[in-house]
Amino acid sequence: MQSFTISRPGTLDAATAATAAPDTAFIAGGTDLLQLMKQEVARPTRLVDLDGLLPDAVEVLPDGVRIGALALMANVAAHPEVQRNYRAVSEALLSAASPQIRNMGTIGGNLLQRTRCNYFRDPGFAACNKREPGSGCAAIRGENRLLGVLGTSRACIATHPSDLPVALAALDASLELRGPNGARRTVALADFYRLPGDTPHIETALQPGEVIVAVLVPASAGARRSCYVKLRDRASFEFALVSCAAAVDLQRATIREARLALGGVAPKPWRLPQVEAALQGRPADAGTFADAAMHASEGAQPASQNGFKVKLIQRAVLRALETTAAA
Amino acid sequence: MAAQSLTRRGILGGTAAGLAAAPLIGRTAPSAQESPSPAPGPVRTPEMQDIVLQVNGRRIQLTVEPRTSLLDALREQAGLTGTKKGCDRGSCGACTVHIDGRRVVSCLTLAVRCQGRAVTTIEGLAVGEELHPVQAAILHHDAFQCGYCTPGQIMSAAALIEEGHAGSPDEIREWMSGNICRCGAYPNIVAAIQDASVQG
Ligand SMILES: Cc1cc2nc3c(=O)[nH]c(=O)nc-3n(C[C@H](O)[C@H](O)[C@H](O)COP(=O)(O)OP(=O)(O)OC[C@H]3O[C@@H](n4cnc5c(N)ncnc54)[C@H](O)[C@@H]3O)c2cc1C
Ligand code: SF4
Numbered sequence: 301m302q303s304f305t306i307s308r309p310g311t312l313d314a315a316t317a318a319t320a321a322p323d324t325a326f327i328a329g330g331t332d333l334l335q336l337m338k339q340e341v342a343r344p345t346r347l348v349d350l351d352g353l354l355p356d357a358v359e360v361l362p363d364g365v366r367i368g369a370l371a372l373m374a375n376v377a378a379h380p381e382v383q384r385n386y387r388a389v390s391e392a393l394l395s396a397a398s399p400q401i402r403n404m405g406t407i408g409g410n411l412l413q414r415t416r417c418n419y420f421r422d423p424g425f426a427a428c429n430k431r432e433p434g435s436g437c438a439a440i441r442g443e444n445r446l447l448g449v450l451g452t453s454r455a456c457i458a459t460h461p462s463d464l465p466v467a468l469a470a471l472d473a474s475l476e477l478r479g480p481n482g483a484r485r486t487v488a489l490a491d492f493y494r495l496p497g498d499t500p501h502i503e504t505a506l507q508p509g510e511v512i513v514a515v516l517v518p519a520s521a522g523a524r525r526s527c528y529v530k531l532r533d534r535a536s537f538e539f540a541l542v543s544c545a546a547a548v549d550l551q552r553a554t555i556r557e558a559r560l561a562l563g564g565v566a567p568k569p570w571r572l573p574q575v576e577a578a579l580q581g582r583p584a585d586a587g588t589f590a591d592a593a594m595h596a597s598e599g600a601q602p603a604s605q606n607g608f609k610v611k612l613i614q615r616a617v618l619r620a621l622e623t624t625a626a627a
Numbered sequence: 628m629a630a631q632s633l634t635r636r637g638i639l640g641g642t643a644a645g646l647a648a649a650p651l652i653g654r655t656a657p658s659a660q661e662s663p664s665p666a667p668g669p670v671r672t673p674e675m676q677d678i679v680l681q682v683n684g685r686r687i688q689l690t691v692e693p694r695t696s697l698l699d700a701l702r703e704q705a706g707l708t709g710t711k712k713g714c715d716r717g718s719c720g721a722c723t724v725h726i727d728g729r730r731v732v733s734c735l736t737l738a739v740r741c742q743g744r745a746v747t748t749i750e751g752l753a754v755g756e757e758l759h760p761v762q763a764a765i766l767h768h769d770a771f772q773c774g775y776c777t778p779g780q781i782m783s784a785a786a787l788i789e790e791g792h793a794g795s796p797d798e799i800r801e802w803m804s805g806n807i808c809r810c811g812a813y814p815n816i817v818a819a820i821q822d823a824s825v826q827g
């Protein structure tokens with residue numbers, strides 16, 4: 301890892317101003333940033349420590365929860381209100397990484413985890429448009445079993461690796477941001493992540509020096525009946541091959557509203573409007589679920605090794621729907 | 628110049644700043660002969676910071692570069708080599724220690740960010756000559772082969788029991804998932820933790 305300096309500004313404004321400069325990065329838990337720095341994928345020369353500058357608690361509001369960006373993954377997962385009324389959030393966090401890393405990683409850092417595409421993470425491979433714009437994509441003709449089938453482009457087929465944002469997408473969460481000049485704005489999670497197109501190195505709406513302050517998750521009947529299903533190569537401590545967050549509002553046995561998102565298959569949490577439409581107003585039974593799940597992989601464009609994800613998506617959706625119905 | 632920022636670890640591991648700009652592929656660590664002769668401790672550079680940690684109840688003072696991990700500071704400066712380095716990337720758990728009572732991986736922790744924190748390593752788990760219940764159970768169940776992962780397994784297991792996650796073998800397996808054992812001693816590790824949790 302190359303040498304760097306680390307500073308601990310006394311105020312958030314000083315921190316955001318400092319980080320707007322080139323070669324400067326925020327550090328929260330450090331669990332992704334330090335990995336990337338050890339592999340020399342990220343090479344900031346100055347780190348700005350966010351410790352103490354952003355909220356780190358779960359605030360229970362009348363109409364939702366506000367989760368501080370510096371809240372630890374483990375603490376949010378174990379929070380009684382989150383466990384009770386935002387189950388998919390707790391389950392997604394508990395399915396992520398390991399107990400040790402969940403004691404270190406923060407909510408804001410998790411939303412900004414970089415892709416796990418091995419070519420991106422190994423500068424020994426020259427071709428990676430995300431790491432080195434214009435250099436090509438080694439994955440498209442290489443090892444791509446773990447990569448994306450939806451929302452990908454000719455420039456990049458990587459997936460967003462985090463579990464939490466998938467749950468947040470299904471729960472219609474939004475992010476509170478704050479820029480270097482103190483300017484605040486709120487961005488829907490759905491608008492936060494960018495599709496790769498020709499510029500896969502631009503991943504989010506975040507501007508230089510801008511921080512995530514908190515995540516707002518609105519309360520809803522669907523959030524109360526939500527779940528996160530994660531399918532992977534080993535039972536635990538592994539990234540998703542396919543995951544699905546579902547939030548289903550049932551009135552007696554009829555589906556009033558369903559919201560679903562996929563993980564592990566796209567450059568951002570992937571909402572499923574076709575599946576949601578196929579569920580709305582229908583009886584919550586096996587037939588409805590099976591019909592709706594068939595729509596989940598519409599538009600999928602698998603790469604050479606990940607065609608199996610097309611069917612696995614449908615199965616993950618089906619399992620998530622069955623799980624919420626039984627809850 | 629690069630020579631000034633070299634530490635003993637940097638020279639042996641080929642990770643120092645002066646080498647960072649060069650392509651890593653096909654490069655082997657330079658031998659001691661071709662590098663400037665190493666100083667006994669890290670050479671002081673302007674970025675270095677003095678920190679004080681409470682390690683196993685003892686106050687220790689270290690001078691570290693910002694990039695020094697807690698793992699390297701413990702092993703190479705504090706002389707506490709019980710904490711092991713497996714992957715150095717957060718994926719094996721061999722370097723697990725407790726900071727302020729919570730288990731973390733020390734390879735992804737910067738030492739400079741631990742100023743004033745209480746760190747417990749495998750060396751600090753026993754009380755005098757009396758082993759921690761997890762240590763005793765690991766021995767009793769012969770829950771290791773090469774032993775390299777064992778300090779991390781023990782630190783993780785001790786925390787897991789405190790957290791209340793030892794309710795069943797399945798729960799133990801899930802909450803020990805951050806600790807990999809290449810020798811596959813898992814069945815005995817799980818049995819040892821179950822045993823220690825009822826004794827503890
Ligand atoms: C071995 C391993 C396995 C893992 N498995 C999983 C998994 O299965 N599922 C999963 O979801 N995750 C997994 N992770 C990723 C882990 O969850 C993330 O590394 C962690 O959530 C990142 O949080 P952090 O606070 O450590 O971020 P940091 O590493 O501190 O920061 C990450 C990035 O976000 C920026 N940043 C951080 N906070 C803010 C903020 N508030 N505002 C603006 N920018 C900010 C930093 O500048 C940096 O670029 C795994 C990690 C490891 C090491
Ligand atoms: S898929 Fe994206 S991240 Fe992976 S090599 Fe191609 S451009 Fe890079």
Ligand code: FES
Pocket residue numbers: 711712713714715716717718719720721722723732733734735
């Ligand atoms: S050495 Fe830290 S997790 Fe492997």
Ligand code: FES
Pocket residue numbers: 770771772773774775776777807808809810811812
């Ligand atoms: S005992 Fe050898 S790695 Fe676990």
